[in-house]
Amino acid sequence: MNVPPYAHHSRKARLAAALLTLTALTACGGQPAETAPAPKTSFTENGVTVTLSVSQWQPPKATLTAVFTPEEKGFHLYSTDLPATGIEGVGRPTSLDVTGVLRADGKLTAAADVRTISVPGVDAPVPVYPDGPVTTTLPVRLDGNGDATVLLGYASCSAQEGCTIPVSDRPVHLQVTDEGPAFGNR
Known part of the structure; x- marks a missing residue:
């Protein structure tokens, strides 16, 4: 199976973006910004x-x-x-x-x-x-x-x-x- 050389890099880029998002959420208390405040x-x-x-x-x-x-x-x-x-x-x-x-x-x-x-x-x-x-x-x-x-x-x-x-x-x-x-x- 031939995998285009750019496919591997885009997968790495997607993983890096996901890791960056996870890190940002963790730094902000692990909650997305849209989470409603506690009643x-x-x-x-x-x-x-x-x-x-x-x-x-x-x-x-x-x-x-x-x-x-x-x-x-x-x-x-x-x-x-x-x-x-x-x-x-x-x-x-x-x-x-x-x-x-x-x-x-x-x-x-x-x-x-x-x-x-x-x-x-x-x-x-x-x-x-x-x-x-x-x-x-x-x-x-x-x-x-x-x-x-x-x-x-x-x-x-x-x-x-x-x-x-x-x-x-x-x-x-x-x-x-x-x-x-x-x-x-x-």
Whole structure:
């Protein structure tokens, strides 16, 4: 079989172009420019701004991320592992749960180290995160298209200023379609 001499070079050129494209994508985080941004929403309640987003959307799996940011310096949030009623009634856990067409597919984790504090009148140490924002992630599994609700809980406190009113099961609505998830009202 006779192969024209230019055929080999054009194949090399095509491979080089493909490699260059792959390298450019990898340098930009591996995502093509046309990829839609992750759905995101936020709200502020009782001294904390919560930003919620959906990432790694590859049905039937995804990741929910919630960033809890106290509005004032010197405020901390409580550990995700804190009991629902706190320790001796002190504190409320930082929480994120899902209902509807989304199911938790793992444990809620936080990207912050837990430390303990002593609270006057409380015998046991209380687990908290360092002052400032805390990012949590929850792997989720999709059970089909439809409505989902993300339920958020938290409380923030300061050694000098005291505590804000805890937030429990604060709903954020999510609509899931073939095009992906979108935050909004039902």
